[in-house]
Amino acid sequence: MSMEEKRYDRVGEKLFHMVLDNGLSIYVAPKPDFQKSYAFFATNYGGMDMRFRLDGKWLDTPAGVAHFLEHKTFDTEEGNALQDLAANGASPNAFTSTSMTGYYFESTEKFEENLKILLSFVSIPYYTQESVDKEQGIIGQEIRMGDDEPDTQVFYGMLEGLYAHSPIQVNIAGTVDSIAQITADTLNLCHRAFYDPGNMVLCVAGDVDPERVAAIAEEVLPKKGHPPVERDHGEVEAPQAHKQTWEKVMAVATPIFQLGFKDIPPEKGNEWLKWELTGNLACEVLLGSSSPLYAQLYNGGLINESFSYGCEAYLGAAFLCAGGESRDPEAVRSAVLREAERICGEGIDEGLFQRLKKAAYGCMVRDLNSFENICVNQAMAYFSGYEYLTFPQCFEAVTKADVEECIRRVVTKERSTLAVVKPKEAIQ
Amino acid sequence: MSDVTRKQLLPGVFLTSVHTKKFKSSMLSMTLLTPLRKETAAVNALIPYLLRRGSEAHPDMQSLAAALDELYGGSIEPAVRKRGETQCLGFVGSFLDDAYTLDGTRVLSKAAGLMGELLLRPYTQNGAFSPDYTRQEKANLTDRIRSEINDKRQYAVSRLVEEMCAGEPYGVGRMGREEDVEVITPSSAWTQYQELLAHSRLEIYYCGSAEPEQVCLVLRDALAELPREGGYEEGKTVVTDGAASVRQVTESLDVAQGKLTMGFRTGGITSASSQYPALILCNALFGGTTTAKLFLNVREKLSLCYYASSSIDRYKGVMLVSSGVEFADKQRAEDEILAQLEACRRGEFESWEVEGARRYTVSSLLTVLDSQSRQEDWWLAQAVAGSGQSPQELAQAVENVSVEAAVSVAQGLCLDTVYFLKGVEK
Numbered sequence: 001m002s003m004e005e006k007r008y009d010r011v012g013e014k015l016f017h018m019v020l021d022n023g024l025s026i027y028v029a030p031k032p033d034f035q036k037s038y039a040f041f042a043t044n045y046g047g048m049d050m051r052f053r054l055d056g057k058w059l060d061t062p063a064g065v066a067h068f069l070e071h072k073t074f075d076t077e078e079g080n081a082l083q084d085l086a087a088n089g090a091s092p093n094a095f096t097s098t099s100m101t102g103y104y105f106e107s108t109e110k111f112e113e114n115l116k117i118l119l120s121f122v123s124i125p126y127y128t129q130e131s132v133d134k135e136q137g138i139i140g141q142e143i144r145m146g147d148d149e150p151d152t153q154v155f156y157g158m159l160e161g162l163y164a165h166s167p168i169q170v171n172i173a174g175t176v177d178s179i180a181q182i183t184a185d186t187l188n189l190c191h192r193a194f195y196d197p198g199n200m201v202l203c204v205a206g207d208v209d210p211e212r213v214a215a216i217a218e219e220v221l222p223k224k225g226h227p228p229v230e231r232d233h234g235e236v237e238a239p240q241a242h243k244q245t246w247e248k249v250m251a252v253a254t255p256i257f258q259l260g261f262k263d264i265p266p267e268k269g270n271e272w273l274k275w276e277l278t279g280n281l282a283c284e285v286l287l288g289s290s291s292p293l294y295a296q297l298y299n300g301g302l303i304n305e306s307f308s309y310g311c312e313a314y315l316g317a318a319f320l321c322a323g324g325e326s327r328d329p330e331a332v333r334s335a336v337l338r339e340a341e342r343i344c345g346e347g348i349d350e351g352l353f354q355r356l357k358k359a360a361y362g363c364m365v366r367d368l369n370s371f372e373n374i375c376v377n378q379a380m381a382y383f384s385g386y387e388y389l390t391f392p393q394c395f396e397a398v399t400k401a402d403v404e405e406c407i408r409r410v411v412t413k414e415r416s417t418l419a420v421v422k423p424k425e426a427i428q
Numbered sequence: 429m430s431d432v433t434r435k436q437l438l439p440g441v442f443l444t445s446v447h448t449k450k451f452k453s454s455m456l457s458m459t460l461l462t463p464l465r466k467e468t469a470a471v472n473a474l475i476p477y478l479l480r481r482g483s484e485a486h487p488d489m490q491s492l493a494a495a496l497d498e499l500y501g502g503s504i505e506p507a508v509r510k511r512g513e514t515q516c517l518g519f520v521g522s523f524l525d526d527a528y529t530l531d532g533t534r535v536l537s538k539a540a541g542l543m544g545e546l547l548l549r550p551y552t553q554n555g556a557f558s559p560d561y562t563r564q565e566k567a568n569l570t571d572r573i574r575s576e577i578n579d580k581r582q583y584a585v586s587r588l589v590e591e592m593c594a595g596e597p598y599g600v601g602r603m604g605r606e607e608d609v610e611v612i613t614p615s616s617a618w619t620q621y622q623e624l625l626a627h628s629r630l631e632i633y634y635c636g637s638a639e640p641e642q643v644c645l646v647l648r649d650a651l652a653e654l655p656r657e658g659g660y661e662e663g664k665t666v667v668t669d670g671a672a673s674v675r676q677v678t679e680s681l682d683v684a685q686g687k688l689t690m691g692f693r694t695g696g697i698t699s700a701s702s703q704y705p706a707l708i709l710c711n712a713l714f715g716g717t718t719t720a721k722l723f724l725n726v727r728e729k730l731s732l733c734y735y736a737s738s739s740i741d742r743y744k745g746v747m748l749v750s751s752g753v754e755f756a757d758k759q760r761a762e763d764e765i766l767a768q769l770e771a772c773r774r775g776e777f778e779s780w781e782v783e784g785a786r787r788y789t790v791s792s793l794l795t796v797l798d799s800q801s802r803q804e805d806w807w808l809a810q811a812v813a814g815s816g817q818s819p820q821e822l823a824q825a826v827e828n829v830s831v832e833a834a835v836s837v838a839q840g841l842c843l844d845t846v847y848f849l850k851g852v853e854k
Contacts, residue, residue, distance in 0.1 A: 089787025
């Protein structure tokens, strides 16, 4: 094992990187002067990875299994790791996203002890049928809570509209019915497939010794890993949206919408990073707070401060999206499409472009204040085949023509879905 | 380590300045403190949003956005907060620290200038706020008030507080009432704005790499035109001891999951009380952490919910419990929450529970120092409470407080109101 030190002087960061014999990649960002340390241990496995091949056999697992597994992974033979970490004053938690499951803690003392607990409970499966049965109730309530969250509903609605079969449209938590099919065996199987050091990454930020982090990981984790598991995310999606509209009625005050534009997913590697940076700039140019369209929509009362936008990429699926509250979401879509057409015809204003680039750069550097951002972004970057902290160089290389080409390619009616959660008449 | 200094810049204008090089950004906020009152809450809440629409030099959102872009994507956001019975109105800004600009731009002085300009020299028409801006921001404020219902978890807590403190200023929401928004005119908002500027205390917070003397200089400059006419009342939070009987309130909405919230009075304990560290420990033991009794029993043991937690308001002397449960499980959950409180009152704690609660609390206080926005909120809270206690000092007090003291606080908790949000009969 050899440790590599990488310096990113422009953003004042340093990263130690090493790969263990079992295949685990470790990144450590030294942060003297801070009270806390933060460790993030993640597997390249999320809500979308439901069908995979293990020991030569294709397996279909129920929706929500990655998230269920996350909840139950805290169980240990001795009790519960959440409590063990909390007893040390650490704030532990975990999340499951579409493509990743991450476990983390933040602590101001006993970092090494806490790191051992983290690595140990995540890597050692302990699932009993009794505790699985009990968790159905807790996660059932988490799902019911999501049923009442209009933002969650409208986002999945947009994904259902954009995609005909990509598993990214399946709710990460699953449904009360789908999680009822999960057993301790299912969890063991998924753990064996995806909680392998070669499929994982450990990212740490804090005033810690990188050599010690590596030594602890070597001591606690399995000595050998297995080759990556093959996954099936369904057939390649058509470039256009599956359905252009999606609607649902809920107890909300004003309509809530998500407007999505389907893109061709980027290749892993630097292309992925470039796609994300270009996509974000395209959003800024088209509908950012200093764009002409934003002012027009805001002044016209069509959007308010809840308006936000961004882009996301997964294996087999990528999109730009924007959403918030609006009295007339369909008018927002029309205005966005008209503005895209105008930009494609006239080109982006050079002054605006340079200004937006400067602003976006500043925001990305400010994000580095957060240990969580550094660690989670580095983990996502690792799984997508690039280095997070190379963003300044990559960003500099994004041209006005790249952004124009992105808008021309993606922001069209055919590629769009407008999802809307509408209020009931009664509470209008 | 960081140095915190507090200084009076002008009459009724205070700067809390944190000098540190550990962040990539600097944070700056300007906040007017005024008593929270039913009649003025809405117009006050409107003012930061009106001011954020444009200034003399940057009369519309686009020119403001362009100015912020030039400051490396700096942000200046309107902020309307409720701290006890004080309404806090102003702006919170975050900017790239001078050390990381590509061309050596001095961001701080420009940022302070821009924020001062927004606060003091708004875009006007006929000597008052622009009618267009007023109309649009009134509509936005109304939407914002109505939208509280979208987040059912928070909505249930807000409704609990409204019901529990119906006769007290604390029962007023931070954004005021919808009916009070309707009657605002460009000139009535303007009059209230002048009133706030002249008579409210102004709290400024800065955190970043600039030297404190430099920060003072820049801010004195930015605020040179601030009218100061005395007064500077900030609202004293009235603390009620306990309720004579428990009120039960149930409402229906078209929801999938019920929201159970319970409001307790702390027997007069606030952040100004000597028992405050004991209250913090008591809350952590009861429902403030994942080692707390509510999490371990209502969630983990009985699988009744995904979340069940408690929190305290440091000014008002109240503790709020919040949980999401099936409609049919409401009584079971309520009984279990009260049973766990009884266990706290009897002092039934394992040593790991106490250790966990204490370590968690100390750690979360110390990590305030690692976040500019949490520090901003901390020092604003201290300013409202009239205290200069640092997070480290409170952490030390929690280290030293005894379990017996926490138990005695638990014994003094008095259930006031239970609010349950259930579904509609189908």
